[in-house]
Amino acid sequence: MKTRAVVVRAVNQLSIETVELDAPQADEVRVRVRAAGVCHSDLHTLRGELRAQPPLVLGHEGAGIVEAIGDNVTRVKPGERVLVNWLPADNTCPACLSGHPNLCERFPKTIFQGWLPDGGSRLKTSDGVTLKHYLGAATMSEYSVIDQASAIPFPDDVPFDVAAITGCAVATGVGAVIHTARAPAGSSAAVIGCGGVGLSMLLGCRLAGCHPIIAVDVLDRKLEFARRLGATATINARQNDVVSALRALTRGGPEYVFDSVGAATTIASALQAAAPAGTVVVAGMHAAIKDVAIPAGALIFQNKRLLGSFYGSARPQVDLPQLIELYRAGKLPVDELVTQHYALDAVAQAFADMEAGVNARGVITFE
Ligand SMILES: [Zn+2]
Ligand SMILES: [Zn+2]
Structure with missing residues (x-):
């Protein structure tokens, strides 16, 4: 079948194309995508900065309705709502x-790499170029084929x-607070x-009952x-x-510092600012x-902990x-994170807005 999708044919080449999507194999499901989040990892991948290299279909945050299932599929049924788990273990x-x-x-x-768990792809361009499924998800597309372990009913x-x-x-984000730390x-x-x-x-810190909760960014809007x-x-x-401001607000440094950036400067600030015996989580x-x-030195002489957190x-x-x-x-107001919706055709604007810090989270929606 055909599906309109956000295609990266080469690094920094973003296009919206009608591509071919093959039927789901035995362990796979086809989802009619209804929403796809716009995440920094998608932008990093467009720029060729992460492991998955083009040609590929972007998108890894997604939710939609199951339309078709392969012969071995037992976890979901056609008509069911599913969200995408991009780590189908x-x-x-x-x-x-x-x-x-x-x-x-x-x-x-x-x-x-961008292959489905069996090592294959169900996507190709109209001129026959095989496309990878970014993070096995490829959600910036009207339809996507994913492994059944990637489809979580809700x-x-x-x-x-x-x-x-x-x-x-x-x-x-929530997992870094409640599971990693x-x-x-x-x-x-x-x-x-x-x-x-x-x-x-931040929502995770609220859920855990942390206090105070201090947010750091370079943009007042954020x-x-x-x-x-x-x-x-x-x-x-x-x-x-940042270091002296955090220390002043917490009488000696926060017990937990969560770094959602992971750059040299932010990790260094986090390690310096954390309280003695404090914990820094990098995600x-x-x-x-x-x-x-x-x-x-900050780790050893003050007994600090530095933890990595993946997903x-x-x-x-x-x-x-x-x-x-x-x-x-009502304990996790995820809806408040979504500040703007975009049509698929506006994906370039969605990335530009993300870089400019316009949104908490932008989401592509499909009708
Ligand atoms: Zn993401
Ligand atoms: Zn495993």
């Missing part, structure tokens, strides 16, 4: 069996945009970077989003020395692009439904 490797399906051994050779009363961003930004109630926390992941970290979502104080990093993708020097240390089959239930219970 095999549940057989040592990482999976020891409780870390976010680190499943099959990911480097499939999902990160109730009909949850909006598609909420479900879509729960599958990446929210899982990554396990920050206890009453602990002081700071969040560096107030994009979709950073603001989700700090305003952070205040609305529950930050008790904000610091503009262009106008203030930002800049760390995947460029190696950074670590101020190791919020999630066990997606358990944690994504749990996050959806927390939203339904």
